[in-house]
Structures are given as structure tokens and as C-alpha cells.
Amino acid sequence: MEKIRTAIGLMSGTSMDGIDVALLRTDGRAVVERGPSLGVPYEPAFRDRLKLALEQAKIITRREHRPGELASIERELTLRNAIAVREFLAANALAASAIDVIGFHGQTVLHRPDEALTVQIGDGALLARETGIPVAYDLRANDMVHGGQGAPLVPVYHAALAANVAHAALPVCFVNIGGISNLTYVGADGIIVGYDSGPGNTLIDQWVETHAGVPFDQGGMIASEGRVIDDLADRYLSSPFFTAEKRRSLDRNDFPPPSGSDAELADGARTLAHVAAASIIKSAGHLPVMPTLYIICGGGRLNRVLMQDLKDLAQRRGAEVIAAEEAGFNGDSMEAEAWAYLAVRSLDGLPLTFPGTTGVRTPVSGGVVVKP
Template sequence: MPGVRTAIGLMSGTSMDGIDVALLRTDGEGFVERGPFLGVSYDPAFRERLKTALEQAKTIKNRQERPGDLAAIERELTQRHATAVREFLQQNAMEAGAIDVLGFHGQTVLHRPDEALTVQIGDGALLARETGIATVYDMRANDMVHGGQGAPLVPAYHAALAANIGDAKTPVCFVNIGGISNLTYVGADGTMIAYDSGPGNTLIDQWVEAHAGIPFDQGGMIASEGHVVSELAERYLASPFFTAAKRRSLDRNDFLPPLGRDAELADGARTLAYVAAASIIKSAGHLPVTPALYVICGGGRLNKVIMRDLAQLAEEHRATVISAEEAGFNGDAMEAEAWAYLAVRSLEGLPLTYPGTTGVREAVSGGVLEEAIDADDP
């Protein structure tokens, strides 16, 4: 099909649990053909390295700076992505030459939209050299140059998927519950609005790791044994973030845990699961029309407690909540697919962000292209 490219998207999100790899054939516009997916988990030692990167990045004033061990961590992160690409190709009996472009997110270590500063570590030139595949990376920066928040970028892909839901109710709202949650509203007339909606899994992950020594609450099992501590939930939901007239992009540290010693393990996890769900509905109050359908993707959709709370809260507004799988998609793969889609749009010079998604002054493209270079070339 003319204009259709084969792309691999690579996502390492705010949960820092691993690399998502997804294949997509697309023209960067209305044609989307989803392919296989692979999740590659980080080992605990490397997750600790990424936590170190977050701490060291706090001193960055210029986005090219790499203080402390950040340059070494960036190189290791990139090498791990290259290994993940090779593993993906091998599992699917594909050659690197069959892939037109990699969409490389990297790892966000600092995001301060009010200062027009965002840093995603990941060496695009090294990844292109290691894989032999052209790579588009650093896709957030140009949005900030033009007055945007640098996030979220996934909405362009959500809009393409919305057309494939069939007889779904409208307006539809895609919600990605990752470390930070974000939503994309697609109106009956195609109007697109998107913004970060609040804390997703990050607070829960931090809580159970600190109190139980495990990285996350699998399936919401811990939360299911607790109860919501209303006073603590209200502290989170009283944040000015939810009432401010201007929607803003969030950093994983914007909602610091106030729980302290005020809750037991299960009650803390249960309270934070409720906060994750309530944040979405509260943030949706800024939309022009109440969504009729919420399509939930990201790791948070696997937390049964979050999903149950979200369904109950949405029902109060006569809305339905379904998982990405119930809509015919892969909720694990969606963000990685989006980065493949955005890479193709970048190659075509098409917009990645819009005034209604990031607050950018006008729709702009973005990304840096590194051409494929054989590792054996001088």
C-alpha cells in the first residue's frame, strides 16, 4: 500500500518496569494495522539504576546535561532497547531490513513543563547503529519549543483508533493508566482534547515497595484486602491540579505520598487505587461533554480494584468503562504502538501534538531522525 511503513515502537514508561516493543504498519494517518507485541522486564538492579537516574536528573538545567552516572545509565538503557529489538525480530522471524523506522521513547527522568524542560534519556544514534534501523527519538522537545507541555503525545494515535471502535458510544475517552494517567477525548465530530489526569500506578507502586518490598500490587490483590481511608483520599483529590483552569502535564514526583504512617499496607494500597480512579473522573470534568465510553489501557487496567472503582464512579455519570481488549485492542501494546505511529508521522512531517492536546500554540511535528548506520561502518 503506497505510503504505508512498517515501524516498531519502543516504550519505557514512568513505572520503569521494562520495555514494551510493538509492530505497526501505518501511513501515519487513518490506516493502522497492528502487529505482534513483546514485553521485556527490567531486572531489579537496573530498576534501581533508573531510580538513581531520577535523583541525579533533578539538578539538570540544560536538557543536554548528564550529571553523575546519567550518561552511563543512558548508554545501558539504549543497549537494552537494542537487545529488545533484536529479540523481537528473532521471535517474529523478521530481519532488520523489513523495518522502516523505530520510534524510541527513551526514559523520562525529568519533566518540568512550567520551565519548558523535559529530558528523556536514550541515545537515538547508538540505537540506530546497534540495530541497523533508522530511529526517531526525542519527540517531546519540539512541542515545548512551541509553547506546549510536552505531553501527552499518544492522543494522535488514540484518535486513529477511535475510528476503528465501530458502533461505540460517543464521545469516547481513552485513558492510559501508567505511572501517571492521561486521557484522550474524541468527540462525535472528531474534536480531540487530551491531558494528564492524575496519579496512576506510581503512588501505589511506591507505597507497596516501601512497605512490602515488592514493585507493584499485582492485580490489586493487596488493595482488595483494605478499605479506603477517606481523609487520606481527600488530601490527594484536594490538589489544586484538579481545579486549575489550565490542564498541565505531570511529573511522577508531583503527587508525593502523604500517607506516611497513617495507614496499614492494604488500606494504603486501597486508598491509592481509589485515588487513581477518582482522579480520572475528576479530571474528565474539564471536558466539554461527559464521555459516554471510557476505554482503559496501560498497566492500571489490570488492577481490578482500580477498574471496579472507575466503573462505579463513571456509572454515576451514565458512562461505561471497558478495557482496551474489550474494544478490540491490546492494552499492553498501545503506548508502544503509539510511538511507532508517531515515528511515521514524524517522517512524514505530520503533527504529533495539537493545541487541544498539549497546549502548543499550533499543531507541530517533532522528533529527531537518526539514519540507519551499519555498526561495522567506519
């Protein structure tokens, strides 16, 4: 019998809205026992620091470089993750000694898969010292060394969850609508296919922050007052990204936001919600079989306009769309859970990525493990 470990996953995604913390007991294979979770939001001042990090990272040519203020931002980010871990442990009456490993994502500040370059700031050694718990981090780099795109890494966890989907038989498609959306197809024959599917929340967030001074369109309230501008939507949906034979992972800057002259506030939000939904269905055309069930996680599932568009578009193809909660999962913590799962697999040298998920030449493990 494989060893079951207790792991904490830490995720800060492309939406840059905060840190998700989740507990998992797992053998890194079929055993998955989901535990409590916690969301720790960033205040606006630190989100501005992360935006600065994105700008300053643009000149990086070697992944260990930390130009400008990146080193200090990396330290600040790491210490915030350490505080989040301590808060989580205290809230759940857990001792650090009860945790075998932390899976630490850090914050992606640069992702250029065509150049085999990806940078996630986050000091794993510092986090281990601050928490007193071993840390597995830098989980994407080895995939790129072996010809992969460095993303997505979550599919192997989705495949483990798929065995527990009572709603319908396989195949099933998990969709994470974060800053960038990605999907995972789990077939009845065990095949796993995963890739980024297009812009998710990032374009909407950038639009409403610039034109309304709010960080995101809560519940799709702004979008609900607008209309889809077809020309603007087509500008995004006609991107070669959707028709290219090779699936590639995306950086948050690959789809730039509209200009202020393209739309009024509500119409822009409404159009970008439609783009996020349509991107998923359009990209699903590259799967082995069009799914009949989509399980949606990530912050985008809370945008009711986006979700209604997604349901309408999927229904035209004979498919159903449900939120993660309807399948018995937690749509907020799934990626953090995945990082806990990946950390355990990293400890055991198990593959994190596969040819069907990142394009890597052969299944490979990865990550750096540091002890306190």
C-alpha cells in the first residue's frame, strides 16, 4: 500500500486576487481525501506590487533573474504565503508537524513557452524555514526542459477526481476559469488531455478595473447591463490560437485588453464574458471527443453572465455545464488542492505532466523539495 501523506497546497493564480490554501490527504495516486480550505485576499496595494512584478519581469531572459524590485516582491509574496499557512493551521487546530509537505505555486510573472521560459516568483527555502514544513516548489520547470509547455499541471489531479464524479460517466471535462482558462478531458479509456483554452477572467478584470475602478465584475453585475459587441468578440475569437494544430499555454499578456474606445463599460464587460465562454467551447473542439459534461471551477464560475453563455453554447452541442459544487467539489480550492497533490507526487518522483497535457516528450516528474 502506498504511503498516504497530509499536504497543503498554496495557489496564487493569474487573477492575482489572493492566496488559496487547501489540505489534502493523498498517496499522489488514487487516494484523495479533501480537507478544509481558506482564501486569503490581497489588498489593492499588494496587487499593485504584483502588477509591477509583471512589468519588470518582461526583460527576464534567464529564469533565475530578479531585475528591479522582483527580489523584494518575491520575498514579500513568500512571507504572505507563510502567514496564510500559519492562519490556516491555527484555524483548523493543526500543528506544523502534522503536515508532510507544502505544494507552493508562487506567482507566475512570465510565461513564454515558445522560449522554454517560465518564471514563478516564490522562495521555497524561505517558506520552509518560516513554516517549519518541507516545501515542493518550482514544479513547472522540468516539464519545459523536456519539451513541454510548462502548463497546465492540474490535469493529473482532475483525473484522480474524475473517479469520484457521480454525476455522469466518463468522459468528462474539467474547466478552470481563472485569469487564463484551462480544460482537462478525462476519457473512459484513461486518456488525459489538457491545455489552456483561452482568456478567462483576466480581460474582464483588467477592463472593469481600468474603467470602473473595481478589481473584478462581481457576479457579472456589470456585464448583465451590457450587450455583446460582435466585432470586438470576433477580434478575440478569430485569433490563430484557437485554430492552431498545436495547443500552447498562454501568458496573461497574450490577449491584450480592449482600448477605451472599443466599448462602453457594461458592453465591454458583457463582450469579454462572452469571449471567455466561447473560448472554452471553441477550444474543446481539439479534444478527442466533444464532452457531454463540463465541470467548472475557478472564480469565473461565479460570473453568472459568463456561466449562462457557457451553458447556452454547450447546450447547442448537446452538453451540460455544472459548477464544481454540483459535482461535490470545491470550485474555489481545486487548484490549491491540485498543488498539494502534485507536491506528494513530486516527493515520490511520479509524473506531473504528460504528452497529452503539456506536449512534453515523455511523462516527467519535477519540482524542487526543500526542508526547513
